Amino acid sequence: xxxxxxxxxxxxxxxxxxxxxxxxxxxxxxxxxxxxxxxxxxxxxxxxxxxxxxxxxxxxxxxxxxxxxxxxxxxxxxxxxxxxxxxxxxxxxxxxxxxxxxxxxxxxxxxxxxxxxxxxxxxxxxxxxxxxxxxxxxxxxxxxxxxxxxxxxxxxxxxxxxxxxxxxxxxxxxxxxxxxxxxxxxxxxxxxxxxxxxxxxxxxxxxxxxxxxxxxxxxxxxxxxxxxxxxxxxxxxxxxxxxxxxxxxxxxxxxxxxxxxxxxxxxxx
Amino acid sequence: xxxxxxxxxxxxxxxxxxxxxxxxxxxxxxxxxxxxxxxxxxxxxxxxxxxxxxxxxxxxxxxxxxxxxxxxxxxxxxxxxxxxxxxxxxxxxxxxxxxxxxxxxxxxxxxxxxxxxxxxxxxxxxxxxxxxxxxxxxxxxxxxxxxxxxxxxxxxxxxxxxxxxxxxxxxxxxxxxxxxxxxxxxxxxxxxxxxxxxxxxxxxxxxxxxxxxxxxxxxxxxxxxxxxxxxxxxxxxxxxxxxxxxxxxxxxxxxxxxxxxxxxxxxxxxxxxxxxxxxxxxxxxxxxxxxxxxxxxxxxxxxxxxxxxxxxxxx
Numbered sequence: 001x002x003x004x005x006x007x008x009x010x011x012x013x014x015x016x017x018x019x020x021x022x023x024x025x026x027x028x029x030x031x032x033x034x035x036x037x038x039x040x041x042x043x044x045x046x047x048x049x050x051x052x053x054x055x056x057x058x059x060x061x062x063x064x065x066x067x068x069x070x071x072x073x074x075x076x077x078x079x080x081x082x083x084x085x086x087x088x089x090x091x092x093x094x095x096x097x098x099x100x101x102x103x104x105x106x107x108x109x110x111x112x113x114x115x116x117x118x119x120x121x122x123x124x125x126x127x128x129x130x131x132x133x134x135x136x137x138x139x140x141x142x143x144x145x146x147x148x149x150x151x152x153x154x155x156x157x158x159x160x161x162x163x164x165x166x167x168x169x170x171x172x173x174x175x176x177x178x179x180x181x182x183x184x185x186x187x188x189x190x191x192x193x194x195x196x197x198x199x200x201x202x203x204x205x206x207x208x209x210x211x212x213x214x215x216x217x218x219x220x221x222x223x224x225x226x227x228x229x230x231x232x233x234x235x236x237x238x239x240x241x242x243x244x245x246x247x248x249x250x251x252x253x254x255x256x257x258x259x260x261x262x263x264x265x266x267x268x269x
Numbered sequence: 270x271x272x273x274x275x276x277x278x279x280x281x282x283x284x285x286x287x288x289x290x291x292x293x294x295x296x297x298x299x300x301x302x303x304x305x306x307x308x309x310x311x312x313x314x315x316x317x318x319x320x321x322x323x324x325x326x327x328x329x330x331x332x333x334x335x336x337x338x339x340x341x342x343x344x345x346x347x348x349x350x351x352x353x354x355x356x357x358x359x360x361x362x363x364x365x366x367x368x369x370x371x372x373x374x375x376x377x378x379x380x381x382x383x384x385x386x387x388x389x390x391x392x393x394x395x396x397x398x399x400x401x402x403x404x405x406x407x408x409x410x411x412x413x414x415x416x417x418x419x420x421x422x423x424x425x426x427x428x429x430x431x432x433x434x435x436x437x438x439x440x441x442x443x444x445x446x447x448x449x450x451x452x453x454x455x456x457x458x459x460x461x462x463x464x465x466x467x468x469x470x471x472x473x474x475x476x477x478x479x480x481x482x483x484x485x486x487x488x489x490x491x492x493x494x495x496x497x498x499x500x501x502x503x504x505x506x507x508x509x510x511x512x513x514x515x516x517x518x519x520x521x522x523x524x525x526x527x528x529x530x531x532x533x534x535x536x537x538x539x540x541x542x543x544x545x546x547x548x549x550x551x552x553x554x555x556x557x558x559x560x561x562x563x564x565x566x567x568x569x570x571x572x573x574x575x576x577x578x579x580x581x582x583x584x
Contacts, residue, residue: 012389019386020412020466023423026433030426083304093301101576102308108517108572110524112541113561116548117315120558123332124318146311149304175285178296200414207416210526214548224418231418231531235426243419250415258407 024247031240048241058226058242065206065223068137072144073201077194079145080152080201085186087153088160089168106150115214118143122215135217143215144208148201155200159193160186199257203250316565323558324351334555355559365543365560369567372540375454375529376522379461383469383518384511386462391473391510392503395480406474413467421460421531428456428532452534460528465521469514476510477503509578516575520568540564 034045052058083103087096106114122132122139132138171185187194209224216222221229230239325334359365394405412420427433428450435447450456480503488498504511526541533539540560548557 009389009393012386013393016386016390016466017408019463020409023427023463024412024415024420027419027423027426079304079307082300083308086301086304090297090301095301095305099301099305099308102305102312104576104579105572106312108520108568108575110521110526110541110564110568112524112526112544113319113564116544116557116561117319118311120318120322120554121311121315127332142311146308149307153304203414203416207418209418210545224416227418227422228527231422231425235422235429239422240426243416243422246419247415251411254407254411254414 027240028244028247031237031244033237033240036237048237049245052238052241052245055238057221058223058238061221061223061226064137064220068140068144068212068222069202069205072141072148072205073198075141075145076148076152076201077198080149080197081156081190081194083149083153084156084160085182088157089186103150103153106147107154109147111208111210112214114147115143115211118146118211119214135215136220139215139217140212140220140222143211144201144205147211148204151200151204152194152197155193155197156190159190163189196257199253206246319558319561322555323355323562324353325555326352326354327553327555332554333552355555356563358556359559359563364538365540365563368538368540368543369563371538372523373567375457375537375539376461376519376525379458379465379522380469380515380519382458383462383466384515387466387469387473387514388507388511390466391470391477394470394474395477409467409470417464418527420464421528424456424460424463424532425451428459451532452537454533454537456532457529457537457539460532461518461522461525464528465518468517472513472517473507473510476507480506512578513575516571520571520575523568524564 030041031048032044032046033041034047035042083099087100087103118139119135122135126132126134132142167189168181168185171181176184207224208222209228212222213225213228216225227239227242230236322334327334390409394402394409397405425432429435430447430449430451432451434450435444438444439447484502484506485498488502493501524541525539526545529537529539529542530545533542541564544557544560544564547553547560
């Protein structure tokens with residue numbers, strides 16, 4: 001049964017994987033190309049990496065992006081864990097449907113709408129309350145926290161759903177207060193979800209172009225905004241080098257995260 | 270005697286219960302309120318603001334739109350001014366309507382191809398051994414973690430006139446002149462399929478993995494040919510995954526901005542791009558808001574459909 005299908009099946013699956021990886025691999029290879037003409041191969045070279053690290057605009061944008069991503073991911077994990085916990089462990093309460101709608105909608109909301117609506121909110125708030133005064137780092141952090149929160153909530157929710165509730169019940173029977181219960185039992189159990197939620201938020205924030213373009217102010221360009229303005233004019237070897245670095249960093253981080261989570265799962269279950 | 274102990278037991282339980290209620294309530298309320306308030310203020314209210322501004326007129330001011338309520342201090346009355354002009358203009362001008370239709374068309378075609386490519390991959394992963402399965406799943410998810418912008422950019426280098434594909438095909442002697450692929454709708458389809466493929470594969474994989482394989486054996490025993498058992502057994506059973514995957518690709522694809530901006534031509538009309546230009550180039554905030562509200566209305570159907578399906582699965 002399985003063998004008969006396997007020829008066309010593995011053929012098209014193989015095509016799918018080539019489709020997924022070929023562009024990335026060619027980008028990595030061409031980042032080491034010596035020629036300025038991106039597709040004319042003229043020998044190996046790391047000169048684009050050198051010129052990348054001398055580009056102050058890119059370095060500053062990268063620093064801003066990392067800072068925003070770290071803060072937003074942390075805030076999103078705190079708020080998203082609360083939301084996920086509330087939705088899966090707190091029974092019924094008024095407004096639950098509303099909250100679960102607000103948690104899932106940002107996942108599929110087109111970025112242009114999220115960006116525009118948050119910008120208009122910030123402008124309206126500024127003229128009403130004088131806060132936030134101007135736009136920049138702070139407003140990007142709020143915007144990123146909001147959409148990352150939704151991802152964390154979903155990850156936490158599914159982890160909680162797969163957890164054995166008897167452990168929590170046992171702790172309750174033994175007299176643990178809700179707060180003790182949460183910090184001593186639930187939190188360690190959902191820790192893998194929190195780690196992957198944080199990493200997911202971090203990469204999503206680091207990657208966002210559209211929302212940041214709407215809500216940032218003058219002089220606060222994140223890395224994707226700088227990349228986009230350069231890339232619009234065409235393919236450049238410097239951006240190839242930058243892309244290679246970012247892809248490698250993320251790949252290493254993801255593989256490390258998978259290994260860590262596997263080890264943890266071995267001990268907990 | 271036993272009655273007495275059980276009644277004291279009952280009473281201590283009651284006291285403990287009351288105490289715990291007392292303890293829970295504040296903490297509970299706080300835990301519920303904080304994320305709800307955050308999302309209310311930064312997710313829900315912004316839509317009301319967008320709706321409000323879509324009813325205003327553009328003005329040369331900071332911020333660049335007219336206010337709906339104007340207080341006239343001399344005469345001591347307020348005028349309430351809303352305009353539907355932005356919406357009327359949306360429907361009068363072919364441009365916006367075309368942009369909506371072409372977004373839906375591009376998103377549908379891309380969703381179809383994502384399904385066509387994603388299904389065999391999901392099927393293969395679901396049918397491989399447990400170890401292989403984890404590796405293949407990681408391979409599907411890994412590109413999703415790397416920068417979306419840079420992955421779209423990678424395709425620019427792939428598709429352009431002297432790009433990798435053209436060089437390869439010309440080197441093989443298959444074509445004499447480079448194909449024009451970048452800045453066409455074709456490139457946009459590829460970009461969307463490429464970016465959203467994991468969203469298609471993962472729900473498909475989840476339903477296919479749960480499938481009872483004995484059903485296929487039963488179909489075979491009853492004389493079904495492989496293609497028959499595929500269309501009569503596998504496909505109907507995979508339907509929930511197919512629908513979920515298609516929605517997860519279609520909804521964000523409709524509002525996509527980066528892909529048409531980088532891979533599409535100047536004639537590739539998509540509504541996300543129109544909104545962006547309206548805001549950043551024309552600086553017409555009310556018009557951009559009206560475009561956003563109409564895009565929301567177009568997407569509310571699919572989003573509600575997805576939510577109701579999720580609820581059914583939970584129940």
